[in-house]
Structure formats: C-alpha cells, structure tokens
Amino acid sequence: MFFNSIKKTTLILSAFILVACGGGGDTSIVSPGELGSLNDPTGGGGSGGAGSNVRTGECPESPFITNGSPVAGNTVCAIQGPITSDLTLTDDVMYRMLGKVDVGVDMGGDGTKSGGVSVTLTIPADAVILGEVSQDYLVVNRGSKIIANGTQSKPIRFTHNTAIEGTVGELERGLWGGIVILGQAPINKCSNDVRGTAACERVVEGSN
Structure with missing residues (x-):
C-alpha cells in the first residue's frame, strides 16, 4: 500500500514536471542539420579567376x-616566423608554413616577460594553410592571439599539399605538424614556493 502511494505520487510529480517544461513556450530542440559537403580543396570563395576554383591572387605584402x-x-605564399606584428591572411591564395611558425614572442606567465611580443594572427573564412613536412607547424605563443572565423560553408583548412593535388593516400598521416596554442593558466607541477604562480612553467611539445 505504501509502495503504491509512492508510485502514484511519483507519476503525478512526473506529469507536473513535463507540463511545466512544455507550458512556457516552444521548448523543442532543433538539430542544426546535416553538414554540407565541402568545396573541392583546390577551390574556394576567394577572388581567383572568374569561373575558376583555382586561387590566383597576390601574396600580401x-x-x-x-x-x-x-x-x-594555386598561388602559394610562404609564411615564416616569428611573426612579430599583426598579420591578416587572405582567402584568394593558399599559404604554406615554413617550419615552425611562431605567432608572437613568449610574453611569460604574467604577460610581462622581457623581450616578449604580443601579436594577432587573423585567418579569414575559406583560407587554406598548407604543411609539406611534419616540421611545418604553427605556435601561438603566450600573450598572442589567433582569430580564425571559419563557417560551415567556408571552413578554414589546414592540410597537406598532396590533398590539394589529389594524390594523398587514404592512410597517410603525420604529413604536417599541427597547431600549438600556449596559454597562461596556472599549473602546479613545480616546487612548492612557485606552484600556481606565473613563475611555475613547463616546456610543452612543440613550444621549443
């Protein structure tokens, strides 16, 4: 009898909760939909030749x-670091990272490190950045920023040149290095006297 009372009370409360959730307007959850297919990687929305997917713009000065x-x-513009002033890429050419490309110079854990340089790298929607070897990679140093505003229809693509040429193998890997973003969050893997402070630092893969 006691169990039946609890069961009835639970059902009443459940019904109340469902009514409360649905009574205040539209609470339906809508799927964002299927992702559309990407454009041919040799093309894009850049300002290349009319009627062509090939990017034939000029390299920025x-x-x-x-x-x-x-x-x-495709026109390819080579990027070499360290980048020590603000840089904005374009979408009418492709870019190739030459080895390690530093964005800025390390500002330290508190942003005051001597010799540090804070810059912003801006990458527009539909940009293509290439790596040709595993040593080609991007490092955003502490105190600097990367602004990359890709969209569903115009994503930003970091890829290998063979993907553009259409010769990349299905099982290929390690063709370019990657992206490393270094932050200023406190860490505790240090001695007690500096643990959790800006003086507590660790070398991470790709930063040196």
Whole structure:
C-alpha cells in the first residue's frame, strides 16, 4: 500500500514536471542539420579567376610572407616566423608554413616577460594553410592571439599539399605538424614556493 502511494505520487510529480517544461513556450530542440559537403580543396570563395576554383591572387605584402611554389595551379605564399606584428591572411591564395611558425614572442606567465611580443594572427573564412613536412607547424605563443572565423560553408583548412593535388593516400598521416596554442593558466607541477604562480612553467611539445 505504501509502495503504491509512492508510485502514484511519483507519476503525478512526473506529469507536473513535463507540463511545466512544455507550458512556457516552444521548448523543442532543433538539430542544426546535416553538414554540407565541402568545396573541392583546390577551390574556394576567394577572388581567383572568374569561373575558376583555382586561387590566383597576390601574396600580401608582409615581412613574414614570400612567394612560394604553386600547388595544382594555386598561388602559394610562404609564411615564416616569428611573426612579430599583426598579420591578416587572405582567402584568394593558399599559404604554406615554413617550419615552425611562431605567432608572437613568449610574453611569460604574467604577460610581462622581457623581450616578449604580443601579436594577432587573423585567418579569414575559406583560407587554406598548407604543411609539406611534419616540421611545418604553427605556435601561438603566450600573450598572442589567433582569430580564425571559419563557417560551415567556408571552413578554414589546414592540410597537406598532396590533398590539394589529389594524390594523398587514404592512410597517410603525420604529413604536417599541427597547431600549438600556449596559454597562461596556472599549473602546479613545480616546487612548492612557485606552484600556481606565473613563475611555475613547463616546456610543452612543440613550444621549443
């Protein structure tokens, strides 16, 4: 009898909760939908030739960018670090990282490290950044920023040149190095006197 009373009370409360959830307006959860297929990696929304997916723009004028070797007819601009002033990429060419590309110079755990440089790397939607070897990678140092505003229809792609040429193997891996973003969160893997402070630092993979 006691069990039946509890069961009835639970059912009443459950019904009340369901009514309360549904009575205050539209509470339906809508799926964002299926992801659309990406454009051919040799193309994009850049300002290349009319009616063409090939990117044939000009390399931006910058001390960190030089003309690279074309890939599948696309203009390739080589990026070399360290990047010590703000840099904005474009979507009408492709970019290739030359080895380790530092964004800024380490500002330290508290942002006051001597010799540090804080910069912002801005990457637009539909940009393509290439790596040709596993030593090609991007490092955003402490105190610097990367702004990468890709969209579902115009994603930012970091990839290998063989993916652009259409010759990449299905099981290929380790073709380029990756992206390392270094933050200033406190850590505790230090001696007690500096644990949790800006003086507590560790070397991470890709940062040196």
